[in-house]
Amino acid sequence: xxxxxxxxxxxxxxxxxxxxxxxxxxxxxxxxxxxxxxxxxxxxxxxxxxxxxxxxxxxxxxxxxxxxxxxxxxxxxxxxxxxxxxxxxxxxxxxxxxxxxxxxxxxxxxxxxxxxxxxxxxxxxxxxxxxxxxxxxxxxxxxxxxxxxxxxxxxxxxxxxxxxxxxxxxxxxxxxxxxxxxxxxxxxxxxxxxxxxxxxxxxxxxxxxxxxxxxxxxxxxxxxxxxxxxxxxxxxxxxxxxxxxxxxxxxxxxxxxxxxxxxxxxxxxxxxxxxxxxxxxxxxxxxxxxxxxxxxxxxxxxxxxxxxxxxxxxxxxxxxxxxxxxxxxxxxxxxxxxxxxxxxxxxxxxxxxxxxxxxxxxxxxxxxxxxxxxxxxxxxxxxxxxxxxxxxxxxxxxxxxxxxxxxxxxxxxxxxxxxxxxxxxxxxxxxxxxxxxxxxxxxxxxxxxxxxxxxxxxxxxxxxxxxxxxxxxxxxxxxxxxxxxxxxxxxxxxxxxxxxxxxxxxxxxxxxxxxxxxxxxxxxxxxxxxxxxxxxxxxxxxxxxxxxxxxxxxxxxxxxxxxxxxxxxxxx
DNA sequence: GCCGTTTTCGGCCCGACTGTTTTCAGTCG
Numbered sequence: 001x002x003x004x005x006x007x008x009x010x011x012x013x014x015x016x017x018x019x020x021x022x023x024x025x026x027x028x029x030x031x032x033x034x035x036x037x038x039x040x041x042x043x044x045x046x047x048x049x050x051x052x053x054x055x056x057x058x059x060x061x062x063x064x065x066x067x068x069x070x071x072x073x074x075x076x077x078x079x080x081x082x083x084x085x086x087x088x089x090x091x092x093x094x095x096x097x098x099x100x101x102x103x104x105x106x107x108x109x110x111x112x113x114x115x116x117x118x119x120x121x122x123x124x125x126x127x128x129x130x131x132x133x134x135x136x137x138x139x140x141x142x143x144x145x146x147x148x149x150x151x152x153x154x155x156x157x158x159x160x161x162x163x164x165x166x167x168x169x170x171x172x173x174x175x176x177x178x179x180x181x182x183x184x185x186x187x188x189x190x191x192x193x194x195x196x197x198x199x200x201x202x203x204x205x206x207x208x209x210x211x212x213x214x215x216x217x218x219x220x221x222x223x224x225x226x227x228x229x230x231x232x233x234x235x236x237x238x239x240x241x242x243x244x245x246x247x248x249x250x251x252x253x254x255x256x257x258x259x260x261x262x263x264x265x266x267x268x269x270x271x272x273x274x275x276x277x278x279x280x281x282x283x284x285x286x287x288x289x290x291x292x293x294x295x296x297x298x299x300x301x302x303x304x305x306x307x308x309x310x311x312x313x314x315x316x317x318x319x320x321x322x323x324x325x326x327x328x329x330x331x332x333x334x335x336x337x338x339x340x341x342x343x344x345x346x347x348x349x350x351x352x353x354x355x356x357x358x359x360x361x362x363x364x365x366x367x368x369x370x371x372x373x374x375x376x377x378x379x380x381x382x383x384x385x386x387x388x389x390x391x392x393x394x395x396x397x398x399x400x401x402x403x404x405x406x407x408x409x410x411x412x413x414x415x416x417x418x419x420x421x422x423x424x425x426x427x428x429x430x431x432x433x434x435x436x437x438x439x440x441x442x443x444x445x446x447x448x449x450x451x452x453x454x455x456x457x458x459x460x461x462x463x464x465x466x467x468x469x470x471x472x473x474x475x476x477x478x479x480x481x482x483x484x485x486x487x488x489x490x491x492x493x494x495x496x497x498x499x500x501x502x503x504x505x506x507x508x509x510x511x512x513x514x515x516x517x518x519x520x521x522x523x524x525x526x527x528x529x530x531x532x533x534x535x536x537x538x539x540x541x542x543x544x545x546x547x548x549x550x551x552x553x554x555x556x557x558x559x560x561x562x563x564x565x566x567x568x569x570x571x572x
Numbered sequence: 573g574c575c576g577t578t579t580t581c582g583g584c585c586c587g588a589c590t591g592t593t594t595t596c597a598g599t600c601g
Binding site: 026027028029030031032033035036060061062063064065066100101102103104105106135136137138140141144188199201224225226227228229231241243256257259261264265267268269271272273275277278279280281 | 573574575576577578583584585586587588589590591592593597598599600601
């Protein structure tokens with residue numbers, strides 16, 4: 001399938017970049033392969049398809065040489081240069097550069113002088129003192145590399161957005177409590193709303209950085225510490241960087257440390273073409289005069305750009321967009337369209353859920369407990385579903401403020417594509433999400449048929465967690481997603497962005513593609529408890545990253561509009 | 573290897589911190 005090809009080629013380009021760097025090749029050539037790899041990663045089209053249709057050359061970073069290498073991959077499944085490079089190095093050498101503190105230069109030196117070709121070789125050489133004659137390998141370096149090998153073997157992954165959000169809020173409130181701290185904010189990939197975060201970047205305005213550094217260093221194991229910058233390891237695993245800047249460069253620092261790297265490179269390139277220089281202290285003209293630095297807005301403005309929201313700062317291409325999407329706001333959502341109650345595997349009663357939803361200002365809440373096949377999740381029989389409907393009806397009669405519970409269900413798409421409740425039952429409900437919960441390892445062709453059949457039934461509103469992936473845990477099932485989007489669009493079925501931090505499914509790029517294929521998007525927390533209502537903002541972030549505006553969101557509709565849409569009475 | 577509102581050649585983001593350096597290279601983000 002398309003995604004596997006993209007992933008394979010991404011890996012190949014990354015490895016070519018690493019090999020070239022080891023060889024001491026021109027660093028910009030290395031960067032060209034790295035950039036191409038990033039471009040392919042998560043591309044929502046098949047790279048082979050793009051190549052065959054001649055569209056690849058218009059992708060930024062793909063010039064003549066790289067397009068030709070994609071061609072080799074399409075024809076043979078391999079890239080010649082990659083094969084040559086692989087043959088000229090030990091098979092495990094690239095893992096050396098995964099050791100924190102060890103870059104290409106030192107790895108190449110180790111290989112050239114001592115024949116070290118793997119992390120195991122390195123560990124042995126370090127312990128036996130074989131490296132001490134090499135230039136640049138003092139005692140501290142040896143200790144640091146041994147520690148780095150330990151960290152690498154822990155195999156720590158990027159942390160989930162939800163987890164890092166909470167950690168950041170906690171740390172920021174502690175920093176803000178210091179009298180020496182004027183302002184503290186999170187930057188980096190957390191601010192951009194990436195689904196996982198590799199390290200946390202915090203930014204502080206203070207006229208007394210030494211006090212802030214002292215406090216911060218006490219929070220974890222110190223990796224590095226200077227007058228204005230300190231890095232610690234949180235719980236022995238997760239890196240947190242703190243930078244202290246003066247108030248007048250706060251905007252420039254936020255811009256710089258929010259990234260992404262590609263966005264910053266593009267922005268600095270633009271500054272350079274305007275004979276300016278942009279760094280984390282500000283935007284300066286050729287004479288060194290400060291043109292803008294206090295706020296991000298003025299920096300973008302001086303560069304002739306609108307302020308670009310952090311969630312869209314990814315590839316750098318966003319600088320050239322004719323129009324930025326209208327930034328989705330949490331307040332534009334009228335409700336949450338995927339929740340579970342005590343009736344199946346949730347922890348709260350319908351009354352509690354309704355109360356919490358109203359407290360949060362929702363106009364409606366869809367109760368979507370599991371259908372009967374989900375025995376492990378206490379799925380509802382038809383009889384229990386009907387009884388639940390009666391209770392919901394009574395509750396709705398008791399609300400005087402126009403709030404409404406939607407009587408819904410999360411209905412299993414069974415192995416053959418049929419649904420877990422008969423049509424006459426589905427017809428009675430207010431809202432139906434369908435989902436795959438079993439037999440994940442079907443062939444892509446069979447899975448595509450199954451899902452397409454599932455969403456072709458009448459009375460289906462949403463395909464929930466469409467790919468079934470769980471971040472850092474499982475990749476999700478394979479299917480022809482272009483086909484799924486087409487069928488969903490044809491039948492007016494929305495695709496969900498499941499807001500659970502463990503899922504975020506669809507992801508940002510897939511959601512953008514689904515929207516471009518004509519699908520509506522639905523945000524649902526899949527909450528099994530009241531606290532999980534907090535997941536909705538995570539879904540909003542992903543929707544923003546996908547450039548989705550409120551007009552493409554089911555949650556932007558009133559419940560009356562949802563009902564009419566369900567009855568296919570109006571075309572929304 | 574890519575790219576072009578100074579350019580088809582000569583640029584390519586740039587600064588903090590570390591360790592071993594005796595003035596700076598390597599790593600990182």
